[in-house]
Amino acid sequence: xxxxxxxxxxxxxxxxxxxxxxxxxxxxxxxxxxxxxxxxxxxxxxxxxxxxxxxxxxxxxxxxxxxxxxxxxxxxxxxxxxxxxxxxxxxxxxxxxxxxxxxxxxxxxxxxxxxxxxxxxxxxxxxxxxxxxxxxxxxxxxxxxxxxxxxxxxxxxxxxxxxxxxxxxxxxxxxxxxxxxxxxxxxxxxxxxxxxxxxxxxxxxxxxxxxxxxxxxxxxxxxxxxxxxxxxxxxxxxxxxxxxxxxxxxxxxxxxxxxxxxxxxxxxxxxxxxxxxxxxxxxxxxxxxxxxxxxxxxxxxxxxxxxxxxx
Amino acid sequence: xxxxxxxxxxxxxxxxxxxxxxxxxxxxxxxxxxxxxxxxxxxxxxxxxxxxxxxxxxxxxxxxxxxxxxxxxxxxxxxxxxxxxxxxxxxxxxxxxxxxxxxxxxxxxxxxxxxxxxxxxxxxxxxxxxxxxxxxxxxxxxxxxxxxxxxxxxxxxxxxxxxxxxxxxxxxxxxxxxxxxxxxxxxxxxxxxxxxxxxxxxxxxxxxxxxxxxxxxxxxxxxxxxxxxxxxxxxxxxxxxxxxxxxxxxxxxxxxxxxxxxxxxxxxxxxxxxxxxxxxxxxxxxxxxxxxxxxxxxxxxxxxxxxxxxxxxxxxxxxxxxxxxxxxxxxxxxxxxxxx
Numbered sequence: 001x002x003x004x005x006x007x008x009x010x011x012x013x014x015x016x017x018x019x020x021x022x023x024x025x026x027x028x029x030x031x032x033x034x035x036x037x038x039x040x041x042x043x044x045x046x047x048x049x050x051x052x053x054x055x056x057x058x059x060x061x062x063x064x065x066x067x068x069x070x071x072x073x074x075x076x077x078x079x080x081x082x083x084x085x086x087x088x089x090x091x092x093x094x095x096x097x098x099x100x101x102x103x104x105x106x107x108x109x110x111x112x113x114x115x116x117x118x119x120x121x122x123x124x125x126x127x128x129x130x131x132x133x134x135x136x137x138x139x140x141x142x143x144x145x146x147x148x149x150x151x152x153x154x155x156x157x158x159x160x161x162x163x164x165x166x167x168x169x170x171x172x173x174x175x176x177x178x179x180x181x182x183x184x185x186x187x188x189x190x191x192x193x194x195x196x197x198x199x200x201x202x203x204x205x206x207x208x209x210x211x212x213x214x215x216x217x218x219x220x221x222x223x224x225x226x227x228x229x230x231x232x233x234x235x236x237x238x239x240x241x242x243x244x245x246x247x248x249x250x251x252x253x254x255x256x257x258x259x260x261x262x263x264x265x266x267x268x269x270x271x272x273x274x275x276x277x278x279x280x281x282x283x284x285x286x287x288x289x290x291x292x293x294x295x296x297x298x299x300x301x302x303x304x305x306x307x308x309x310x311x
Numbered sequence: 312x313x314x315x316x317x318x319x320x321x322x323x324x325x326x327x328x329x330x331x332x333x334x335x336x337x338x339x340x341x342x343x344x345x346x347x348x349x350x351x352x353x354x355x356x357x358x359x360x361x362x363x364x365x366x367x368x369x370x371x372x373x374x375x376x377x378x379x380x381x382x383x384x385x386x387x388x389x390x391x392x393x394x395x396x397x398x399x400x401x402x403x404x405x406x407x408x409x410x411x412x413x414x415x416x417x418x419x420x421x422x423x424x425x426x427x428x429x430x431x432x433x434x435x436x437x438x439x440x441x442x443x444x445x446x447x448x449x450x451x452x453x454x455x456x457x458x459x460x461x462x463x464x465x466x467x468x469x470x471x472x473x474x475x476x477x478x479x480x481x482x483x484x485x486x487x488x489x490x491x492x493x494x495x496x497x498x499x500x501x502x503x504x505x506x507x508x509x510x511x512x513x514x515x516x517x518x519x520x521x522x523x524x525x526x527x528x529x530x531x532x533x534x535x536x537x538x539x540x541x542x543x544x545x546x547x548x549x550x551x552x553x554x555x556x557x558x559x560x561x562x563x564x565x566x567x568x569x570x571x572x573x574x575x576x577x578x579x580x581x582x583x584x585x586x587x588x589x590x591x592x593x594x595x596x597x598x599x600x601x602x603x604x605x606x607x608x609x610x611x612x613x614x615x616x617x618x619x620x621x622x623x624x625x626x627x628x629x630x631x632x633x634x635x636x637x638x639x640x641x642x643x644x645x646x647x648x649x650x651x
Contacts, residue, residue, distance in 0.1 A: 045429075083625060097624040101500065103346040104507065105369045106624040120493040125508045128432050132510065133368060229492040 044119045045139035054160025055114035064289030065116045071290035072164040080110045142288045175293030182307045183217030191218035192242035208288040216299040234265040250282030278302035323598045330605035337609045341378035341616040346624045380509035381615035382608035387566040389607025392581030394563040397535045406567040406581035409472040413479035414446020415439040415571040436572040443568030503628040504575035520569035524562040532596040579633040
């Protein structure tokens, strides 16, 4: 008798769950529509961010965006950062945790009027949570150099520093142009950017690193791979014979060359045998922000050292 | 899974009272503690809706729903684990034994990789829930197709659960091998489990899902006791064995799938809380199931509170905390001589 009633409970419960979940999501969509205001930006996730006035209390969950904010002279607006930030200017600013797993209550406690989030967070948990609490979130993509320029212009608008932002963008463009100009006429070197050596991982095409390598007169031996950060088999690296390895330092410890010389597979590469392993500062080349001009310069020094004018 | 000797001969009402008190203390601590330090009086004011609006948001919109979600999930996993252990007559059985977690993970990963999780926030929990249920149905289908097709052989069921689980995990990693780094990251974060996404809505949905499951299982405690002795005996004593098994499995799976959908897979609670309660007070399911519910609620709410307050703003994955705190406690309990 009891069992028979209970058997009807299961489908009923399932139906209730499905229904609640469905109505819940509709409520969420409605909440995002607010009245028109002074500043309006469509962010990289396609959402509209509206502010009544330039943001005065900003929490940046994206380290490259933090660097951009500093570069447009708005460091005093940053009230929160992540544990990944390295800029000395904000060393005393409280951390709210990680980029995709911040402590939401720490974020709320800092009373931000804008949070810079990461569009690449596939679950959108942080964004959804903050949106329901009424905190505006600007989602930034951090894939290629065009994302960097979008980010600079979005941050300039929302922080009321348009002029500084366009000045910054112009100076980055001129840095990139001068690198491009200086390597013109040089042979294109085949490069392997080693994000991680075991298992080997590189920067795929469509990443800003790949773009900057191209700009600095190199060509990734894996520029045909469409994944952003592909893991690649060692034998494929051997087959493609990169002329130069570029290794971000900071991820790996010093003397990368010695390490590669001791690793099976790697030590047989012509580039490693001939000592053509260039190290570049990881913080510089792995943060798609205001520093990409300098990153391009560093890559130019690694790929075509002969083109750098001696002072 | 026979009746272990209990450490303490407390009446059930006393046990429930003590555990309810413990759970209440933990819940108060969960609302009191967090990455942001608040005074006790400001927390009390915030609960009443007075004082600083930021504090009210932190307490009422973040801490309270999160503590409740952790408690609900803890209760559900503990009861589900106790049920699986009783049904499968295997001390290593836990809520994920029949592949619910891998099925849920497969659903979750599917929404992450296809990008649905980004477009529709609710698709991930829904797919995880559906995946968990589907994997259990598959396991049952396999178990029924083996041997005598009228009855369910729990040993076959256990094996089917293990292999289906292994298959699904392989499938997940096959998909993730070709997925982009961000999807892999999102999937791994999800699989580690967290209550960071808790909201009043998730608590309400969870409550609606869990209530029937918990009530049905509490009501099945006596048949479960008889099943634990042996299926022929249970049948002889007038239990409709097959129906009881199916209903209990279904309800335990419902509890697990709903929990996994809101918080990802959280290990250890479902395995160890029932054993701890058995060690303390014996394995009579009539006492075990409600006690496990309260103890699981207290334990997981405590673990979540530690996870989000120990390292300041850096939240620890909750699975780390449950195992790091839980294992020493459990070993201590296991080594204590029986005093009767």
